Amino acid sequence: AFMLGKDAQIVLENAIEFELIGDTFVWLCSDGCAQPSTYTDTDGEIIPRIRDASRGLIGLTPTGGTGELFEQFLDDWEERDSTEYPGAGDRTINLFAPHAYDSVWGFALAFDQLIKEERSITSDNIVEVVRKLDFTGITGRIKFDENGDRLATYDLVNLQDANTAFTKTGSWDAENVEQSETAGFIFNEEIQFFDGTTDIPDLDVRDPVDIWDCEKKKEFTDPTGKAFRVRDPDGDNPRYIAAHYRCDEFIDCGNLSDESFSCSPSFAATYLSFGILTGMFLLVIPFFAIAVISFGVIWKKRRIRLLSPIFMLGMCVAAFLGYVSTFAWYGKPHTVSCNFQPWLLGISVNLMIAFLFAKTFRIWRIFKSPFKRQKITDFQLMLLVVIIMVPCIIILTAWTAFATPTATLKDTDGDEHFVCETGGLTGPPGGLIFFFILVGYTGIILLFGAFLAFMTKSVPSEYSESKLVGYSVYNLLFLGAIVIPVFFVLRNGNPLAAWVIRTIAILYGFSATLWLQIVPPLVLLLVKDKCAAIPVHKDSLTSASTAVA
Template sequence: FIFFRGKPPPQSVCNTTRPDGRPSSILIGGLFPESGTLANGGIPRASAFRIAIEDINDDNCLLPGTTLVGILNDTETSPVEGLRSFLYLADEGITGVIGAASSSVSRAVAVACPLFETPQISYSSTLSELSQKSTYPFFSRVVPSDAFQGQLLAIIANDLGWDRVATISTSNAYGVSIIEQFTNRASALSIAFLSSQTFPPDENEDSPLLEDAVRLTKSSGARIIVVAMVLGDAQNFLRVARRQGLTEYATFLVTDGVAQDALFEADDADELREAASGMIGTTPIEASGELYDAFVADWVTRDPSEYPGAGNDDINTFVPFTYDATYALAWALDRLVRKGIDVYNGTALLDSVQNGTNFVGLTGNVTFDENGDRSAIYTILNFYDSDDDATFVAVGDAEQGEIDYSGEPIIFRDGSTDPPDAAERVFVAYDDAQGIAMVALCCAGIVITILCTIRMMVGKNTPIIVYASPNFILLINLGIVIGFCNVFVWTGEPTDSLCLARPWLLVLNFVLIFGNLYAKAGRIYHLLHQRKSFVFKPIKDTTLFGYVCLYSLVFIIPLIVWTAAYPLEVDRSDDNPDNDKVNIKCSGDNAEVFLGLFLGLVGLSLIFGVFISYLNRNFHDFFSEIQYVGYTLYTVTITCCVVLPMLFILEDEPDAFYIVLMLGLIFANFATLLFLFTPKLYILVLHPSQNAPPTDEGGRLQTQRSALSVHQ
């Protein structure tokens, strides 16, 4: 094995030929970013290049009798330095060159390669522009073109139900090209763009340009951010995004330049892991199989002082691609040698590379298409910061637009496997001001109702409670408590269970109160209109309960049908006026039909309530029960007439809809509590002496209809 960094001794590059016509040595070059923004990945790739040359020289089947000599130069992740490094290698007489890493450096080199007829094989440059053979005829790569990677990111976004995104990339060829491909495919999939930002590569984390790009991305309201840049830029982006609070909720959909474990090779690795949690990325298909396992076994035993980046099993994504790129060039040279063709014939070597390559490497079968590109096979990766050993894991594979999500489940930032929404989900949370206020009022209502019920049950044998019927009091108060409990199914992010509970609580609240009120009002109307007098005595409740049950069934039966046949489910509605937000609602098939049915039943009930209250308006029964029933019916009817139209108007304004609905429920239930039970508690607690039915001078019970007394 012979390997040189920089300029080799003159005698070592002498192209001597053996008697059998085989060259004794062949010189190839390697371009690696050992400094600059890609240094974290470039250093171990350079070691892979060296190990590949060692293995080739030890292989008696590949270039037998010929020593492969490598010269490695640092591109500094710069197109200018990369081109300078290549020109130096070309001047030394290399037959071919492995590299470069970044697309912008490879593009600069690819422009110069035809001048020297030097085939170039990149191990990680994915810029789609490099597939243009008329411009870059000597360029090949063992990784797929970004022409598919950008499209793949759009397909993943669509598969996960994300219909709006923001993009941020570096303004170099790599970032701009991928975002362009993503934009074209995403637009065809009806994905909207809330923001598209770029910043120059190699900006540090304090750069105003980077700060502004992140700030504008955040202000767009997007929850899904497509990121196209290389490692160093990605690290600085995550630092700024974390500082500005973007990483608290955003999900990053990233390219192969970001989706690498080397992303976390920094002093602030813990903070970077936290910022990247839930990240989904793409990378050329991961290396696997017996050959790769053997390579890993060798890699972990290497001395990192001699082979920087080696010595552990944390292998950079493009290390095996570097190894395969070196082998691809070696096999191409071997074919020329065996045919007796001069290995310095650049055109012949190019043909051997692009048309003759077909071998099984660490990354699978290596071949090139007519553009010098590797087949577009990608692994889809997911990163979730669950522990100190968190790493990118494979969740699926993609080939030519077909995705197989058969790997590990995707875990998102919140630790769940449910994809987050692409826009801010609008609903009233428990920690919102309106949520806090309404929950507090309803909880107070529940407590007050329970205390009132307890006090009235303590006096259940007294005349005022007996006349009102303890059973009816319990049922009405149960309805009131259920009414206040509505706040718990209307506050917080809706779920399918909460959606199912909403109509049930509203219906039970209504029928338990109104069914019993109608029974009481109807009973009094019947007694006062059909009889001249009556003796005060406890009223049997069974008949009235039967009527209440029949009344309830009118609501309950269609509600059961609705729940069973067309259950309400959580739905996202795009009718929010802000493009970066979606309303989270409950909806279902035929929901409008059932809603119309219930509104009709409620309307008829309210009309009946108002009618019977009007008929009873001049009657004064014991303890003025009928008047308080009438006040309750009038108040609730007026409340419904005001609130229901407002709810239809405010349907697309979640906060206002919630406030109006809750205030309507709170007011109606408190009014029922006030009119029906406050007078009873007033007598029970403050004036127990009045807790007796009115009697005439002879001690007989009496009631009045206006000024007319009816006696028995």
């Protein structure tokens, strides 16, 4: 903004107070304050405090007189009587005097032209003629652009060393802006800055930044605030992130160093604990499978044969996939793992329920008409399992195609974190829609299975598993009705707690369902039957198998 020297003094006083003067500041001033009056009092005496603050000040002042006409003007001014013309008698003049002289001269030329052309002297006509003027005055060439601004020249001045006056270090010519590589500037001398050198100061001053080094796993401070490229925790596995991302319960470093064992709570410690627990559950499944094959296929124990070994093995596969699905949520989100999450968990849950439903359906079908011989083979029930799984696969396929789970940055409480979010054609709403469609379909199959289990509760005890079915249904309904809402409430505010609840629910749901179907019959076989070689009746094997949840 335009200001005179006395105004500049006030500004500089405030700048000193607010610590805006120093090596990392460069002050630019218009012609009104690029004058000694900026740091002198009314008597022309230098004000040390203001003069010191003005070191390195850069200004642009209109170029004064120049050329032969100007020299003639000075000769004439020097010869004038100072009594009749105050200030005359020497060759020093006010900065604005030559411009005032040319202004009057320009208006005189405009009036002269209008009179010669016999045109009325109106403001519009005067402006029109003045804008078309092109003549040489004592301040140089006078010409105007399409906006009515003079194509002027300015002196670039700089307050250097202990000088009491500004030093001309260059100039700027409006007519050379387009042609010049320096945008119209011509530099005759180097500019001196506040520190007394001609080294261009670094004006990009930033506050110190606390940084976490993901690779070296340590925190440090960048005093310049710009020596290190601090990045949002994106998919490129950044080396440096802001320190406040550490221990915030979001995994931002690819190696988990920002959520290491030193954090409380710690994702690393949680992963280790649940990884060991899940591994133990996974190790149990082969033992279950060996027991089912040994007692149900090789030695053909009646108690195991009645439970359909092939379906018990199928539930082992479903539980195995369910346990494995938890690992898709380990570590920093990645688009691949984001897509595995619904597929692994969705397939495993529905496969477990499909096997439970098929077994219960066979018992219901057999004892629906007790006086009519029924024969339902394992192949037919496997076909029923496939039919139940088809809609699940269609839903998951549509989910992946139209609402593709994608690892992306998402703002959470003012910070961006890399999370699994819905992408694809639908965006965020699509993921929830497909999720609840899948949950709804699974719930329908589960409730229908519970209904069949209730209807078969009075069948002969060696075929009836209504209690076990009831327990299994309860566990899976608990998984869906309680855990899902709690997870959605916690996932943004407390992601670690949400992760723990989801993982516990998956491990509990599959373990309780699988163990309830396999452990009781094995215990009865070993304790009650004492592994006796009780023969398998042909009618039992051809007409019935089991009811399961």
